Amino acid sequence: MTEVELTNPLTCVPFKVRRILGQHSQGRAGPLLVVLTGIHGNEPSGVQGLASVIRKLQADDPPFFGTMVGIVGNLKALAAGVRYIDEDLNRIWLPERIDAMRKGREPQSSEEYELREIIKIIDNLRHPEDRNFFLDCHTTSSESVPYISVPLDVPSVQLAGEFPVHSVIGSGDKLTGVSDRYLIDHGFRGFTFEAGRHDRLASIEAQESAIWVALHRVGCIAEAPLRAEDCLKKTQIDGHKYYEVEYIHKVTPDQGFQMKPGYCNFQRIHQGDLLAWEQEHPIISEWDARLFLPLYQPLGDDGFSIIREANQPLNKS
Numbered sequence: 442m443t444e445v446e447l448t449n450p451l452t453c454v455p456f457k458v459r460r461i462l463g464q465h466s467q468g469r470a471g472p473l474l475v476v477l478t479g480i481h482g483n484e485p486s487g488v489q490g491l492a493s494v495i496r497k498l499q500a501d502d503p504p505f506f507g508t509m510v511g512i513v514g515n516l517k518a519l520a521a522g523v524r525y526i527d528e529d530l531n532r533i534w535l536p537e538r539i540d541a542m543r544k545g546r547e548p549q550s551s552e553e554y555e556l557r558e559i560i561k562i563i564d565n566l567r568h569p570e571d572r573n574f575f576l577d578c579h580t581t582s583s584e585s586v587p588y589i590s591v592p593l594d595v596p597s598v599q600l601a602g603e604f605p606v607h608s609v610i611g612s613g614d615k616l617t618g619v620s621d622r623y624l625i626d627h628g629f630r631g632f633t634f635e636a637g638r639h640d641r642l643a644s645i646e647a648q649e650s651a652i653w654v655a656l657h658r659v660g661c662i663a664e665a666p667l668r669a670e671d672c673l674k675k676t677q678i679d680g681h682k683y684y685e686v687e688y689i690h691k692v693t694p695d696q697g698f699q700m701k702p703g704y705c706n707f708q709r710i711h712q713g714d715l716l717a718w719e720q721e722h723p724i725i726s727e728w729d730a731r732l733f734l735p736l737y738q739p740l741g742d743d744g745f746s747i748i749r750e751a752n753q754p755l756n757k758s
C-alpha cells in the first residue's frame with residue numbers, strides 16, 4: 442500500500458497520505474528531525490498534526506536549518522483504522538530483525554514491511570554527526586493530558602524537560618521492540634509524545650504543537666513557537682514534571698481483562714480502589730499513586746500501569 446486518503450476533521454477536506462508525508466529543508470546546515478506518525482493505525486491525529494505543520498512551513502517559509510522528515514508508519518493499518526494488521530509496529534524495533542532485513546531478509550509480516558520502509562528513509566537521511574533527533578507521535582485509548590514517554594537516556598530526558606508537558610521516564614524501557622529505545626540506541630535523541638485520546642480533536646492540535654516545539658528545541662527554527670507552547674502548557678494537571686513507572690499489569694487475550702470504565706490517564710488512585718476485572722475477579726489497587734495507561738481498546742498487552750512522581754530523574758541513569 443502506498444497511499445491512503447484521510448479527511449481533516451476540522452476542515453472536512455480529504456488529503457492523500459504517503460509514507461513520506463513531507464520533507465522540509467532549505468539547504469542550510471542543521472539537525473535531522475524525524476517525525477514519526479501513524480505507527481499505530483488507529484492514531485491518525487499525528488498524521489493530521491504533521492500535515493498541518495508541513496502546510497504552514499511551506500506557506501510561511503520561515504528560515505529553516507537542517508531537515509525535517511515526516512513519516513507515516515503503518516499505512517495499511519491507518520487505511521483500516523486499526524492499531525495493527527499482523528503485529529504491533531511499536532514492538533518490533535529489534536536490532537536482530539532490523540539488521541536481518543537490512544541484509545536482505547524479506548519482511549514476514551505486514552508491519553515488518555512498514556518497518557523496513559521506515560528504516561530505509563531514516564538510514565538515508567541520518568546526519569553524519571551527532572545531530573539526529575526524533576519525535577514519535579501517538580495517542581491513548583483513555584482520556585489523557587498530553588505527555589511525553591521518554592526512555593532512560595540523559596540527553597533525551599533533558600530534551601523532554603524542555604517541553605511544557607509531563608514526562609514519564611522509562612515506561613517504554615519496560616517493553617521490548619519500541620521505536621524510541623531503538624532510535625536512542627542508534628544515535629538519536631528523542632521520545633514518544635502522547636497527545637491525548639485517539640479521537641479527540643484536541644489531540645490534533647497537541648500533536649501539531651509538539652512538532653513545532655520540537656522543531657524549535659532541536660534548532661530547525663529559531664523563533665520560539667509561543668502559541669504551541671501555550672497550547673501544551675494549559676493542559677497540565679499539576680506541578681510535577683517527571684514521573685516513573687512502578688508497575689505494569691500485563692494481560693493476554695484469554696485473561697478476560699476489563700478495565701473499570703471511567704478512569705483517566707494520570708488519575709490519582711488509592712489503596713483499595715477497584716481498578717479492573719479478570720474473568721470475574723476484581724483487581725484491587727495496592728497503591729497510593731497515579732494510574733497510567735488504563736486499557737480501553739481491544740488490542741494491547743498492558744492492562745494498566747502505576748506511576749509515581751520522580752523528583753530527580755537525571756540522577757538515576
Ligand SMILES: [Zn+2]
Pocket residue numbers: 480481484579580
Ligand atoms: Zn500508539
